[in-house]
Amino acid sequence: MLKINHLSFSYGKKKILDNIDLAVEPCEIVGLVAPNGTGKTTLLKIIANTLPYKSGNISYKEFSHEEISYKKQLFFLENVETLFNDLTVYDHLALVKKVWKSNVEVEEIMEKFSLQKIRNTPIKKLSLGLKQSVLLTLYVISDADVLLFDEPINGLDPTNILVLNKMLLYLQKKKKIMLYSSHNLENLNKVATKILFLHEKNLVEIDKQSNLQEEYQKHFVSWDSVKDWD
Numbered sequence: 001m002l003k004i005n006h007l008s009f010s011y012g013k014k015k016i017l018d019n020i021d022l023a024v025e026p027c028e029i030v031g032l033v034a035p036n037g038t039g040k041t042t043l044l045k046i047i048a049n050t051l052p053y054k055s056g057n058i059s060y061k062e063f064s065h066e067e068i069s070y071k072k073q074l075f076f077l078e079n080v081e082t083l084f085n086d087l088t089v090y091d092h093l094a095l096v097k098k099v100w101k102s103n104v105e106v107e108e109i110m111e112k113f114s115l116q117k118i119r120n121t122p123i124k125k126l127s128l129g130l131k132q133s134v135l136l137t138l139y140v141i142s143d144a145d146v147l148l149f150d151e152p153i154n155g156l157d158p159t160n161i162l163v164l165n166k167m168l169l170y171l172q173k174k175k176k177i178m179l180y181s182s183h184n185l186e187n188l189n190k191v192a193t194k195i196l197f198l199h200e201k202n203l204v205e206i207d208k209q210s211n212l213q214e215e216y217q218k219h220f221v222s223w224d225s226v227k228d229w230d
């Protein structure tokens with residue numbers, strides 16, 4: 001289980017997270033929802049150890065957040081900008097397989113994402129959507145236990161959104177712990193096992209049976225911020 005207790009975080013005087021508690025079990029796909037600039041990426045970065053925090057505790061199984069064993073069980077790439085641009089697709093996948101000491105077959109996963117045609121193309125020559133597909137492939141290749149996705153749908157066409165959803169269910173069968181931040185409520189509702197809104201600096205669980213769009217409006221939409229354009 002991934003556990004967060006009493007986590008608070010501020011950038012300078014600006015408080016982003018206030019006393020957050022969260023527990024995520026294997027096989028769970030937790031959808032994280034909030035308006036732009038609320039703190040979803042911040043929370044994922046803290047869990048992934050790329051942003052230090054001072055207040056609270058985070059652990060996975062018996063490992064605390066600072067331990068190397070924790071870091072080895074987790075995979076997070078914030079966005080396609082973090083890919084190694086000069087590597088070819090194949091070399092990037094092979095690198096992650098090596099570093100994460102994974103047994104996952106690169107060829108098999110490339111085939112599932114239909115990446116064979118671009119296997120020898122350097123990342124920098126790919127379109128946004130293809131880079132995003134490579135980024136998602138790296139999650140599968142890593143075979144890490146805890147997978148943190150920040151808007152994984154970014155740039156994907158409808159076919160590749162279906163591939164993403166299949167990938168998430170495949171990873172669920174492999175008992176991964178997944179956190180998935182997104183603005184796409186419709187797709188999130190299809191795949192997430194639990195939906196959390198980051199509301200007023202804390203996490204609120206939303207009933208999956210409820211109308212997510214309505215819940216979003218209730219929690220977040222201030223009509224003052226949607227200006228009249230006539």
Ligand SMILES: Nc1ncnc2c1ncn2[C@@H]1O[C@H](COP(=O)(O)OP(=O)(O)OP(=O)(O)O)[C@@H](O)[C@H]1O
Nearest residue numbers: 011012014016034035036037038039040041042043
């Ligand atoms: N390095 C930083 N220094 C200071 N403030 C930051 C920093 N990074 C982010 N912020 C601020 O923290 C807040 C939360 O940012 P964050 O990127 O976590 O939001 P988000 O919910 O992921 O947004 P989006 O949906 O737009 O990706 C924003 O107001 C942002 O301006």
